[in-house]
Amino acid sequence: xxxxxxxxxxxxxxxxxxxxxxxxxxxxxxxxxxxxxxxxxxxxxxxxxxxxxxxxxxxxxxxxxxxxxxxxxxxxxxxxxxxxxxxxxxxxxxxxxxxxxxxxxxxxxxxxxxxxxxxxxxxxxxxxxxxxxxxxxxxxxxxxxxxxxxxxxxxxxxxxxxxxxxxxxxxxxxxxxxxxxxxxxxxxxxxxxxxxxxxxxxxxxxxxxxxxxxxxxxxxxxxxxxxxxxxxxxxxxxxxxxxxxxxxxxxxxxxxxxxxxxxxxxxxxxxxxxxxxxxxxxxxxxxxxxxxxxxxxxxxxxxxxxxxxxxxxxxxxxxxxxxxxxxxxxxxxxxxxxxxxxxxxxxxxxxxxxxxxxxxxxxxxxxxxxxxx
Numbered sequence: 001x002x003x004x005x006x007x008x009x010x011x012x013x014x015x016x017x018x019x020x021x022x023x024x025x026x027x028x029x030x031x032x033x034x035x036x037x038x039x040x041x042x043x044x045x046x047x048x049x050x051x052x053x054x055x056x057x058x059x060x061x062x063x064x065x066x067x068x069x070x071x072x073x074x075x076x077x078x079x080x081x082x083x084x085x086x087x088x089x090x091x092x093x094x095x096x097x098x099x100x101x102x103x104x105x106x107x108x109x110x111x112x113x114x115x116x117x118x119x120x121x122x123x124x125x126x127x128x129x130x131x132x133x134x135x136x137x138x139x140x141x142x143x144x145x146x147x148x149x150x151x152x153x154x155x156x157x158x159x160x161x162x163x164x165x166x167x168x169x170x171x172x173x174x175x176x177x178x179x180x181x182x183x184x185x186x187x188x189x190x191x192x193x194x195x196x197x198x199x200x201x202x203x204x205x206x207x208x209x210x211x212x213x214x215x216x217x218x219x220x221x222x223x224x225x226x227x228x229x230x231x232x233x234x235x236x237x238x239x240x241x242x243x244x245x246x247x248x249x250x251x252x253x254x255x256x257x258x259x260x261x262x263x264x265x266x267x268x269x270x271x272x273x274x275x276x277x278x279x280x281x282x283x284x285x286x287x288x289x290x291x292x293x294x295x296x297x298x299x300x301x302x303x304x305x306x307x308x309x310x311x312x313x314x315x316x317x318x319x320x321x322x323x324x325x326x327x328x329x330x331x332x333x334x335x336x337x338x339x340x341x342x343x344x345x346x347x348x349x350x351x352x353x354x355x356x357x358x359x360x361x362x363x364x365x366x367x368x369x370x371x372x373x
Contacts, residue, residue: 003027004043004156028155031148041074046152049073053329054161060201061329062163062194067145068285068326074139089115136285163201166193169220183233184226186210186340189261191242191251191273193218195324202333208340215251217260227260238262239340242273245321246292246299249275253304272339274322276312285326293319 002009003022012034014023020035021028031039031046053061053069061069091114099108140148153159188210190196196214199205205212211230217223230236240255242248252269255261262269279286296316299305308316324332 001029001032001042002044003029004047030152030155045073046148047156050152050159054159055330057161059329059333060161060163060198062198062325063146063149063165064142064194064323064325065198065329066149066162067140067142068323069328070145071138071140071285072136072328075136089119136283138285138287163194163197166197166214166218167220183229184209184211184236185233186237186239187230188212188239188241188272188336189251189255190214190324191240191248192324195241198329198332199336202329204333204336208337210340215254236267237340237343238267238269239272239336239343240269241324241336243321243323244274244276244279245323246295246316248273248321248324249304249308249316250299250302251304253302270339270343272336274324275308276315276320277309279322280311280315284322286320286322288319289321290319292321293317 001011001015003025005027006022006025008022008024010018010023010029015021015029015032015035017023018026020032029043031041031043033039033042049066049070051057052073053059053066093111093115096108096111096115098104099111149159149162184205186208188196188199188204190199190212191214193214193216196212196218199212200219204210211226213219213223213226238255240251242251251273252271255269256265257263296313296319300308300313300316305313327335
């Protein structure tokens with residue numbers, strides 16, 4: 001095991017003799033599979049996960065995004081399709097060599113089959129398709145990944161791109177009157193404050209002249225001011241960003257029926273959230289909740305719920321849900337950007353944007369463009 005600081009290779013004897021520290025620089029080793037029960041990854045694996053989710057420390061991310069990203073990395077580690085492909089190439093090559101040398105046709109045929117299978121597994125699209133049919137599983141609970149982050153920070157420093165929990169309600173912020181005279185072209189309303197915080201932290205609002213709020217009015221100290229600015233724009237476009245869940249599918253209805261939002265307004269609301277039909281039978285983190293199972297019937301009775309397909313209704317009644325934060329940060333930013341761009345295309349209604357999650361290795365058809373109002 002190599003030290004994360006100086007890259008010195010430390011075997012188990014070295015690590016034990018130095019009490020879990022590098023024998024050279026004495027830097028503490030945080031994760032040691034050989035010495036710590038319940039740990040099956042190394043410091044390098046954890047560091048690579050941090051680098052991967054933040055795209056080399058350029059993007060902010062939420063604790064829940066890290067939880068999902070880490071679990072996806074662990075699952076891919078346990079299912080090394082490239083390794084299987086390499087083994088098949090070697091084994092198939094051996095069969096072919098033996099068969100050709102001996103003139104044994106019975107050895108050549110299986111050799112060709114195994115070699116061909118190995119060659120197919122070396123093709124990224126083939127591996128992605130195989131992964132797409134494999135259910136994603138939670139190997140480490142959210143509490144575990146939070147604890148591991150704290151352990152890592154204790155030895156290696158705070159994760160600079162990890163966002164804290166969204167701030168609780170505070171007093172109204174003082175905003176210059178000159179600023180409040182302006183408006184925005186667009187508004188993204190998120191089901192969760194953590195997603196709104198994520199978009200704001202990554203400057204999504206600046207890059208797209210787009211206000212970002214959550215349905216529970218985060219950022220609370222600016223909500224009234226921002227809504228006042230938004231109502232000045234008669235051409236405002238609103239985008240709803242939500243989970244595939246009973247509460248998520250109701251977000252657009254809440255926006256058009258709540259007087260604090262757009263009740264009585266002619267504003268157009270576009271649904272950029274995850275819908276059940278987009279992720280049924282796909283390789284995503286599908287979770288279950290008894291509370292959501294109980295809430296499904298009420299949600300399906302709403303205008304948004306009545307537009308669900310039968311298989312979507314059944315999926316929701318089973319208590320299943322997929323969280324938006326299970327999408328990695330760089331992909332989430334990209335698909336929201338594409339979703340907004342597609343909303344400007346005439347006739348693009350109810351179109352799914354096919355995107356690869358890259359870090360997960362799947363093609364997920366995510367974020368429909370539907371218009372309400």
